[in-house]
Amino acid sequence: MIRSEVLKILIPVISDKLVVCNIGLPSQELHMLDDQPSNFYMLGTMGLSSSIGLGLALAQKEKVIAIDGDGSVLTNFGTLPTIANNVADNFILLIIDNGSYGSTGDQPTYAGKRTSLTKVAEACGCENVVECQAEEAVEVMQAALDSNQMTIIVCKCESGNIPVSVIKMDPVVIADRFMTEVQKRN
Amino acid sequence: MSINDKIVSDFEQNNVEFITTVPCKQLAGVIDKIDKSERIFHIPSNKEDEGMGLCAGAYMGGKRSAIIMQNTAIGVTINTLATLIQYYHFPLPMLISYRGELGEPVACQVEMAIHTKALLAQMNIPTYHFHEADDVKEFDAILKHTFMCNKPTAILTDASFWSGVSATSEGVVK
Numbered sequence: 001m002i003r004s005e006v007l008k009i010l011i012p013v014i015s016d017k018l019v020v021c022n023i024g025l026p027s028q029e030l031h032m033l034d035d036q037p038s039n040f041y042m043l044g045t046m047g048l049s050s051s052i053g054l055g056l057a058l059a060q061k062e063k064v065i066a067i068d069g070d071g072s073v074l075t076n077f078g079t080l081p082t083i084a085n086n087v088a089d090n091f092i093l094l095i096i097d098n099g100s101y102g103s104t105g106d107q108p109t110y111a112g113k114r115t116s117l118t119k120v121a122e123a124c125g126c127e128n129v130v131e132c133q134a135e136e137a138v139e140v141m142q143a144a145l146d147s148n149q150m151t152i153i154v155c156k157c158e159s160g161n162i163p164v165s166v167i168k169m170d171p172v173v174i175a176d177r178f179m180t181e182v183q184k185r186n
Numbered sequence: 187m188s189i190n191d192k193i194v195s196d197f198e199q200n201n202v203e204f205i206t207t208v209p210c211k212q213l214a215g216v217i218d219k220i221d222k223s224e225r226i227f228h229i230p231s232n233k234e235d236e237g238m239g240l241c242a243g244a245y246m247g248g249k250r251s252a253i254i255m256q257n258t259a260i261g262v263t264i265n266t267l268a269t270l271i272q273y274y275h276f277p278l279p280m281l282i283s284y285r286g287e288l289g290e291p292v293a294c295q296v297e298m299a300i301h302t303k304a305l306l307a308q309m310n311i312p313t314y315h316f317h318e319a320d321d322v323k324e325f326d327a328i329l330k331h332t333f334m335c336n337k338p339t340a341i342l343t344d345a346s347f348w349s350g351v352s353a354t355s356e357g358v359v360k
């Protein structure tokens with residue numbers, strides 16, 4: 001399974017949650033599969049999905065899922081100690097780890113080589129770090145949601161992309177629509 | 187009221203409830219008071235662009251946020267300012283230790299100081315320079331301005347502004 005297939009099978013469990021989605025293809029795929037006011041699409045700034053998600057989770061009560069990638073977490077490694085030391089039990093970080101920089105043409109990342117993001121997250125002090133295969137993503141996500149505990153999921157999948165169009169929504173519209181939804185739920 | 191107390195009190199009065207910090211010697215006193223404030227959630231970040239991500243998330247969650255950092259961070263955060271904070275119209279007061287100005291003991295700090303205002307100007311970021319202790323009186327208005335116009339704003343605080351403050355943590359506003 002590739003990332004877009006992982007996102008597709010996850011839609012039934014994450015569709016009604018607040019989702020912060022990583023820049024590039026992940027946001028474009030989520031937008032194509034299931035555009036919702038509860039989705040915040042990153043149009044720029046690689047690496048900050050987990051930081052935006054944590055800030056959002058700490059600031060309000062609703063559950064937040066940040067969808068990140070292995071390459072993006074490598075870009076913003078400092079995020080993992082911050083997450084570990086500022087526990088928000090309404091926060092789930094889903095790292096879709098396809099071992100490559102998907103949006104830029106599948107160049108390999110170190111996470112696909114010798115570096116284990118699961119072990120890094122644990123070494124940073126994160127509790128509830130779950131590594132799973134793509135096929136287990138739904139079950140693991142549902143368990144994380146049910147646990148009411150902050151969880152880091154490292155979901156291993158194959159690299160590869162599907163054709164998908166860019167998001168044409170204005171960033172201010174994305175943010176305003178999302179913030180209205182957040183406010184409605186709190 | 188000391189400068190540090192005035193800054194923290196202005197944050198509180200303007201309902202800034204979420205502040206991320208990357209430390210600087212000049213800012214140690216104010217960071218300490220923010221950490222102790224019961225009305226402000228203080229979350230140290232490891233890098234300033236990460237901190238801006240936290241602030242963006244908190245703002246979307248309904249909490250006014252701010253970042254405290256050194257001017258060297260302007261070099262780190264240009265992309266984040268352009269493609270996150272400015273692109274999505276998030277307000278973000280940036281209280282900045284302006285290292286490399288008169289009184290600076292570390293030569294290397296001057297290297298980013300000479301670019302700081304030019305970079306902020308290039309980014310069209312409203313910029314305020316606190317040089318005298320009394321300049322802090324504008325801080326309240328700057329915060330209100332930031333949340334009125336939904337832009338990042340930079341408050342550069344130099345060594346002269348902080349002179350006497352870091353030694354005692356109690357510089358006094360006349």
Ligand SMILES: [Mg+2]
Nearest residue numbers: 069070100102
């Ligand atoms: Mg990847």
